[in-house]
Amino acid sequence: MGEQEETSADGVKYYRLSEIEKQNFYKSTWIIIHNKVYDVTKFLEEHPGGEEVLREQAGGNATESFEDVGHSSDAREMASSMLIGEVHPVSVTTEQN
Secondary structure (H helix, E strand, C coil), X not given: XXXXXXXXXXXXXXXXXXXHHCCEECCEEEEEECCEEEECHHHHHXXXXXXXXXXXXXXXXXXXXXXXXXXXXXXXXXXXXXXXXXXXXXXXXXXXX
């Protein structure tokens, strides 16, 4: 287990913002939506809005952009298949202050 990643007792993987921010390139693209971490790397070329939209959000919080678009329930279900964990509670607290 990496220094930036932790697994809770119920099996949820937590990632710190410093680790998520590093995943901002073509071979590893992660985004945050509602404090959940998604690995969208394999979805870049398939994204209906174009890969540029995801690349702009890579390594950061895409919640506002995701909600502004008004994604369908199908899109939300598809996103759930890319879920890899959650933002570490320490990072969430730090980000909000």
